[in-house]
Amino acid sequence: xxxxxxxxxxxxxxxxxxxxxxxxxxxxxxxxxxxxxxxxxxxxxxxxxxxxxxxxxxxxxxxxxxxxxxxxxxxxxxxxxxxxxxxxxxxxxxxxxxxxxxxxxxxxxxxxxxxxxxxxxxxxxxxxxxxxxxxxxxxxxxxxxxxxxxxxxxxxxxxxxxxxxxxxxxxxxxxxxxxxxxxxxxxxxxxxxxxxxxxxxxxxxxxxxxxxxxxxxxxxxxxxxxxxxxxxxxxxxxxxxxxxxxxxxxxxxxxxxxxxxxxxxxxxxxxxxxxxxxxxxxxxxxxxxxxxxxxxxxxxxxxxx
Amino acid sequence: xxxxxxxxxxxxxxxxxxxxxxxxxxxxxxxxxxxxxxxxxxxxxxxxxxxxxxxxxxxxxxxxxxxxxxxxxxxxxxxxxxxxxxxxxxxxxxxxxxxxxxxxxxxxxxxxxxxxxxxxxxxxxxxxxxxxxxxxxxxxxxxxxxxxxxxxxxxxxxxxxxxxxxxxxxxxxxxxxxxxxxxxxxxxxxxxxxxxxxxxxxxxxxxxxxxxxxxxxxxxxxxxxxxxxxxxxxxxxxxxxxxxxxxxxxxxxxxxxxxxxxxxxxxxxxxxxxxxxxxxxxxxxxxxxxxxxxxxxxxxxxxxxxxxxxxxxxxxxxxxxxx
Numbered sequence: 104x105x106x107x108x109x110x111x112x113x114x115x116x117x118x119x120x121x122x123x124x125x126x127x128x129x130x131x132x133x134x135x136x137x138x139x140x141x142x143x144x145x146x147x148x149x150x151x152x153x154x155x156x157x158x159x160x161x162x163x164x165x166x167x168x169x170x171x172x173x174x175x176x177x178x179x180x181x182x183x184x185x186x187x188x189x190x191x192x193x194x195x196x197x198x199x200x201x202x203x204x205x206x207x208x209x210x211x212x213x214x215x216x217x218x219x220x221x222x223x224x225x226x227x228x229x230x231x232x233x234x235x236x237x238x239x240x241x242x243x244x245x246x247x248x249x250x251x252x253x254x255x256x257x258x259x260x261x262x263x264x265x266x267x268x269x270x271x272x273x274x275x276x277x278x279x280x281x282x283x284x285x286x287x288x289x290x291x292x293x294x295x296x297x298x299x300x301x302x303x304x305x306x307x308x309x310x311x312x313x314x315x316x317x318x319x320x321x322x323x324x325x326x327x328x329x330x331x332x333x334x335x336x337x338x339x340x341x342x343x344x345x346x347x348x349x350x351x352x353x354x355x356x357x358x359x360x361x362x363x364x365x366x367x368x369x370x371x372x373x374x375x376x377x378x379x380x381x382x383x384x385x386x387x388x389x390x391x392x393x394x395x396x397x398x399x400x401x402x403x404x405x406x407x408x
Numbered sequence: 409x410x411x412x413x414x415x416x417x418x419x420x421x422x423x424x425x426x427x428x429x430x431x432x433x434x435x436x437x438x439x440x441x442x443x444x445x446x447x448x449x450x451x452x453x454x455x456x457x458x459x460x461x462x463x464x465x466x467x468x469x470x471x472x473x474x475x476x477x478x479x480x481x482x483x484x485x486x487x488x489x490x491x492x493x494x495x496x497x498x499x500x501x502x503x504x505x506x507x508x509x510x511x512x513x514x515x516x517x518x519x520x521x522x523x524x525x526x527x528x529x530x531x532x533x534x535x536x537x538x539x540x541x542x543x544x545x546x547x548x549x550x551x552x553x554x555x556x557x558x559x560x561x562x563x564x565x566x567x568x569x570x571x572x573x574x575x576x577x578x579x580x581x582x583x584x585x586x587x588x589x590x591x592x593x594x595x596x597x598x599x600x601x602x603x604x605x606x607x608x609x610x611x612x613x614x615x616x617x618x619x620x621x622x623x624x625x626x627x628x629x630x631x632x633x634x635x636x637x638x639x640x641x642x643x644x645x646x647x648x649x650x651x652x653x654x655x656x657x658x659x660x661x662x663x664x665x666x667x668x669x670x671x672x673x674x675x676x677x678x679x680x681x682x683x684x685x686x687x688x689x690x691x692x693x694x695x696x697x698x699x700x701x702x703x704x705x706x707x708x709x710x711x712x713x714x715x716x717x718x719x720x721x722x723x724x725x726x727x728x729x730x731x
Binding site for chain 2 (some may be wrong): 108309401
């Protein structure tokens with residue numbers, strides 16, 4: 104188990120270092136940063152002043168190590184656009200994105216797991232087909248459109264939920280639902296296929312021969328074996344929700360990390376862009392690591408290898 | 409004394425195909441009854457039908473299906489599940505996949521006890537350790553905490569047997585329990601089953617295609633062919649005076665050391681098992697039989713050369729002995 108953990112941690116670290124390098128390189132590849140910061144109406148002298156002020160006149164290697172060295176201790180520098188420390192910017196917005204992502208994942212799992220199990224147990228029957236069709240429709244709906252429909256229905260007409268902002272838990276219900284919609288089909292389908300596989304396994308026949316109750320056969324014996332691919336994909340989906348919720352944060356005016364990423368890219372605020380990319384990479388890596396750990400808990404065979 | 413398990417006129421079909429047609433079988437208390445036949449003859453399906461474990465697309469009908477005098481036919485799934493694992497238990501051919509990879513041996517064994525008898529988990533685990541020792545597994549306490557992937561095939565089959573015995577069942581159905589194991593392990597498992605039966609007075613329905621296993625373990629044998637029990641007799645009678653042409657053919661296929669010389673052709677039964685559809689009539693063996701007659705296509709007589717010997721054939725015992 105320890106060896107397993109050590110190997111996974113090492114891989115995670117390598118991924119982070121790679122992303123760190125790419126995040127730095129990509130911002131440099133997008134053109135001369137001094138020119139884009141200075142804006143279209145600036146003179147050559149202005150550009151030169153900016154280049155000096157931001158340290159862009161130094162060799163790229165030196166800039167890189169300087170940035171990495173400070174990133175290690177959580178110092179991502181000063182945002183060019185927001186006139187604030189990047190670390191504070193992210194610190195302010197991360198809780199919003201995390202809440203949104205967790206609410207989204209919670210809703211997605213609550214819907215997808217039971218539907219997947221029901222589908223598997225009624226494989227090929229009408230209810231299975233209906234569930235698959237609904238999942239397909241869910242996947243086909245663009246999230247900005249679904250967001251607007253929800254806002255008009257529940258926010259304007261029924262007045263049940265606030266339309267935008269982040270004040271209370273109610274503010275997260277609609278955006279969370281929209282996020283969940285994109286994750287539900289994949290989660291449901293994996294649950295369904297995992298349960299179908301598990302239910303036809305020999306150990307399920309043994310469980311039945313032992314006279315166990317149907318609930319114990321399904322929830323204890325089959326579900327645990329069906330859970331592993333679902334855990335892995337749920338981690339990826341959560342990562343996607345945290346990093347890719349730009350559209351939803353924009354529609355619902357939630358000023359989270361996604362919104363920050365979009366703003367900083369459009370303003371060429373490259374210290375912020377670099378920090379956000381790195382943060383999302385670390386989150387992804389941690390989630391994958393977490394999923395691997397959870398799977399090792401679920402399946403003793405993984406711990407052995 | 410009535411039999412512990414009584415089956416008469418058992419029919420099982422899957423869609424348009426008949427897997428078992430009119431099979432009859434009796435298993436007495438404390439006896440090992442072997443059900444032999446080649447792959448696909450319906451032995452396993454017959455066993456699953458008795459346990460109520462047939463897949464959802466199977467249709468089961470029977471004139472008689474009684475366990476300890478009680479009719480199993482009308483029982484709901486819930487009522488059947490109360491019998492399974494408690495009074496009737498079953499072990500399978502594939503020890504490698506029959507245990508759940510995600511739970512420890514102890515947990516899987518204990519849940520049988522907890523389901524049928526209740527009590528504490530501690531007591532159930534103690535019982536499990538006791539049975540692991542009973543099936544001759546060393547350091548049972550340590551095994552309880554192990555996972556199936558940490559055990560060999562032979563050990564897993566022992567665990568399956570121990571698990572089946574948790575609630576002291578009266579009937580153990582063993583579906584080819586040694587087929588997937590090495591020959592040496594096979595012998596150990598068979599000896600173990602024989603010992604357990606003597607000690608616990610267990611009735612065992614042993615399904616096998618291996619006549620060597622039959623000779624070593626059975627008290628009584630039923631031979632199945634194409635979904636029918638074509639002959640049933642005490643083991644000595646079956647080996648010394650087989651009646652049904654299929655049984656005779658099957659026995660001639662077994663090479664006996666000393667009786668055959670190197671280079672002699674091995675016995676074989678020419679032809680293939682027919683596909684049996686619901687409208688199939690007559691003897692299913694007639695296309696492969698050397699003694700076939702025109703009336704083999706009609707209803708087949710059940711003949712009884714002695715009180716405990718029966719076979720399904722048009723040819724009476726006197727004629728059969730001469731042929």
